[in-house]
Amino acid sequence: MLLTTLDDLLAQQVVFFGGKGGVGKTTCSAAFALAASRRGRRVLLVSTDPAHSTADIFEKPIGSSEREILPGLTAVEIDAEQEARRYIGDVKRDIERMFSPAVIKQAHRQIDMAAASPGLSEVALLDRMIDLIVGRSADYDLVVFDTAPTGHTLQLLRMPEAITSWIQALVRHRRAVVEIDHGSDQTAEAAAKADPVLAALQRRHERVSRLYSIMTDRRRTSFVLVMLPERLVIDETARAAELLNDAGIDLGGLVVNRVLPDDLTGDFFLSRKAQERTYLDEIERRFKRLPRVIVRQLPRDVYGTEPLTRVSEQLMAKASLEI
Amino acid sequence: MSFDEFRQRFGDFLHGAAYGGYELELRRQTGELNDLFLLLCFMEATALPNPATLYLLEVYPYLLEQFHSWHLRMGIEHSPIGTLPCC
Numbered sequence: 001m002l003l004t005t006l007d008d009l010l011a012q013q014v015v016f017f018g019g020k021g022g023v024g025k026t027t028c029s030a031a032f033a034l035a036a037s038r039r040g041r042r043v044l045l046v047s048t049d050p051a052h053s054t055a056d057i058f059e060k061p062i063g064s065s066e067r068e069i070l071p072g073l074t075a076v077e078i079d080a081e082q083e084a085r086r087y088i089g090d091v092k093r094d095i096e097r098m099f100s101p102a103v104i105k106q107a108h109r110q111i112d113m114a115a116a117s118p119g120l121s122e123v124a125l126l127d128r129m130i131d132l133i134v135g136r137s138a139d140y141d142l143v144v145f146d147t148a149p150t151g152h153t154l155q156l157l158r159m160p161e162a163i164t165s166w167i168q169a170l171v172r173h174r175r176a177v178v179e180i181d182h183g184s185d186q187t188a189e190a191a192a193k194a195d196p197v198l199a200a201l202q203r204r205h206e207r208v209s210r211l212y213s214i215m216t217d218r219r220r221t222s223f224v225l226v227m228l229p230e231r232l233v234i235d236e237t238a239r240a241a242e243l244l245n246d247a248g249i250d251l252g253g254l255v256v257n258r259v260l261p262d263d264l265t266g267d268f269f270l271s272r273k274a275q276e277r278t279y280l281d282e283i284e285r286r287f288k289r290l291p292r293v294i295v296r297q298l299p300r301d302v303y304g305t306e307p308l309t310r311v312s313e314q315l316m317a318k319a320s321l322e323i
Numbered sequence: 324m325s326f327d328e329f330r331q332r333f334g335d336f337l338h339g340a341a342y343g344g345y346e347l348e349l350r351r352q353t354g355e356l357n358d359l360f361l362l363l364c365f366m367e368a369t370a371l372p373n374p375a376t377l378y379l380l381e382v383y384p385y386l387l388e389q390f391h392s393w394h395l396r397m398g399i400e401h402s403p404i405g406t407l408p409c410c
Contacts, residue, residue, distance in 0.1 A: 084377075087377060091380045094381060095384050103388075106384075106387050107387060110387070114367055114379070115380075117372075117373075119372065119374070123376070123378070162374045163375050166363075167378065170360065170375065173357075173360040177353055180349060180353045180356075181357075196385055197385045197386065200378075
């Protein structure tokens with residue numbers, strides 16, 4: 001199997017790491033971010049997995065606000081529920097500045113009801129991602145996302161498309177109403193410009209569509225799927241690859257994580273190794289056209305920058321090896 | 324009557340002559356379009372999922388008044404949606 005490297009992805013603006021639960025997304029994304037920062041890129045590592053473990057890997061506290069943990073490497077752990085609460089708080093404050101108490105009371109009730117709806121925290125998470133991707137390009141060269149397990153993340157990444165087409169439909173309807181219903185004192189166009197509902201919808205539409213255009217631009221954004229040489233993981237990874245393709249997101253490579261070392265002895269390990277061989281062959285067959293990187297299992301868990309550097313070296317390995 | 328005033332009135336007359344016949348129909352259609360817009364915004368209240376809910380939060384205050392006039396127009400005295408009490 002020809003081994004490639006994630007080296008090419010260092011030039012991207014956004015790199016997502018995803019995969020089935022427990023395959024080592026956090027370790028790989030941290031190792032990749034570390035490698036990028038050591039090559040002089042200003043890197044933001046964002047964890048969106050509700051079970052945050054980035055802080056454990058770097059053995060440093062990381063919170064919901066950006067924090068530089070190593071030179072050139074800033075990390076942040078974002079929590080969907082918390083983002084939803086923050087967003088709703090912001091909206092309520094905005095409303096309080098603009099409306100009468102009676103309207104505010106009713107609006108708050110409506111907002112609280114909407115806040116309880118499922119899916120809202122995902123949209124809030126997406127909104128924070130927009131801030132980090134679109135709004136911070138002056139501060140960071142590369143944003144690396146350590147995402148939640150596959151299903152969740154793929155749904156999240158397909159949301160911008162759904163949201164933009166929704167808002168577009170809303171804008172179309174609202175515009176039609178405003179343009180027909182404008183008073184005789186202004187033109188249809190002026191009425192549309194002055195409508196606060198239309199303005200708010202268009203502002204949102206613009207934000208989400210900017211994210212969408214960055215995400216689907218293969219020269220700027222790539223997705224890396226992390227996997228293990230195991231039956232169930234291979235199947236889920238294949239499905240994820242298909243979905244990413246449908247969503248128009250570039251699949252930049254596969255990381256085959258925790259591959260056993262070659263120099264094992266004993267019946268147990270030899271039998272394990274033989275089984276792994278068949279899975280590696282299957283991976284090679286099924287993901288023929290994708291760059292694949294092998295990361296070998298280390299004798300100990302990966303904690304701290306030293307072991308992380310060893311994973312980085314494997315991700316960025318220049319040489320082509322045979323396994 | 325100055326010439327400007329005459330022109331203004333003549334203009335209004337022509338506008339009325341041209342649009343008057345259609346005004347009722349136009350208003351009806353606008354009303355229906357607006358109802359559809361409201362439905363799209365308040366879908367959650369009718370238990371239909373709406374991917375843009377979060378982004379609609381900030382426009383709700385503007386829409387409350389319209390929602391009120393909608394349920395009156397429908398001949399419903401009080402808000403028909405329990406979770407959206409407006410009067």
